[in-house]
Amino acid sequence: MNGLGELEAAVMDVLWRAEEPLRVREVLDRLTGRTLAYTTVMTVLDNLHRKQWVLRDKTGKAYHYRPAGSREELIARTLRRMLETSLQPDVVLLHFARSASDRELTVLRQVLNERSDHR
Helix, strand or coil: CCCCHHHHHHHHHHHHHHHEECCCHHHHHHCCCCCCCCCHHHHHHHHHHHHEEEEEEECCCCEEEEECCHHHHHHHHHHHHHHHHHHCHHHHHHHHHHHCHHHHHHHHHHHHHHHHHHH
């Protein structure tokens, strides 16, 4: 997942699959196939919070972490930020449109038609 490191992406996958907010220990326990220190997972969750990928609420002495949105919402937000920080967002959009699949172009056309219908 662009914008995230391999471990960050694995942590996000754990949080997206969870049905409730998780403590650091619970995230660590669900990261299968990895031998990690508790402090490593805590640092990753802190970084994801700083990047606004996760929200956290303190209950007692422990934070409980949850995604700040769906996978699709957060990726779209990342794309929006990339456009906003580009020196030439129009050029970026042109390159994206030229590389889009037929299915992606169909979705874009639908959204553009909906927007023009509402104006």
